[in-house]
Amino acid sequence: MAHRPISVNRHWLQNLWGQFHLQEDWWGRVNLNNERGIQRLVDEELKPHFESLPFRQQQRLKETLRYALTWFDDDALVEAYDSAYLPLERPQGNIREFYVRLWDGMFGPEDFSPVAQERYIERFGPSESMWD
Numbered sequence: 001m002a003h004r005p006i007s008v009n010r011h012w013l014q015n016l017w018g019q020f021h022l023q024e025d026w027w028g029r030v031n032l033n034n035e036r037g038i039q040r041l042v043d044e045e046l047k048p049h050f051e052s053l054p055f056r057q058q059q060r061l062k063e064t065l066r067y068a069l070t071w072f073d074d075d076a077l078v079e080a081y082d083s084a085y086l087p088l089e090r091p092q093g094n095i096r097e098f099y100v101r102l103w104d105g106m107f108g109p110e111d112f113s114p115v116a117q118e119r120y121i122e123r124f125g126p127s128e129s130m131w132d
Contacts, residue, residue: 005119006120008060008063008064008067008068010064010080011083013068014080014084015053016061016084017045019045019049032088032090032091038101038105039105046102050106065102065103067122069096071117074095077095078090
């Protein structure tokens with residue numbers, strides 16, 4: 001039985017961050033270089049925003065993050081973070097480790113290892129909407 005391909009797009013990662021721009025002063029004081037800061041980010045912003053999305057968009061975002069953790073190089077992960085223009089300084093150190101910690105905070109013990117790479121279709125360009 002053929003499986004439907006899983007669509008992912010690096011531009012969809014920007015949807016992970018929620019509405020930071022509405023609370024810029026407050027978030028500017030969060031330190032992403034320690035576990036408490038990351039957990040605060042996950043609990044107070046990322047999870048509530050993610051859970052407010054329709055199920056289809058949750059799945060697209062989750063699969064895009066899963067795909068990014070597995071197949072994006074560190075430069076692509078840095079670019080994904082920087083292109084979101086967050087009011088948070090990028091964490092120092094390994095960017096992949098930061099994203100893994102976000103995954104762990106959001107999805108607990110669920111493994112981020114994806115199904116076979118050939119099941120994914122990477123869509124390119126910001127014009128590919130996560131909402132279609």
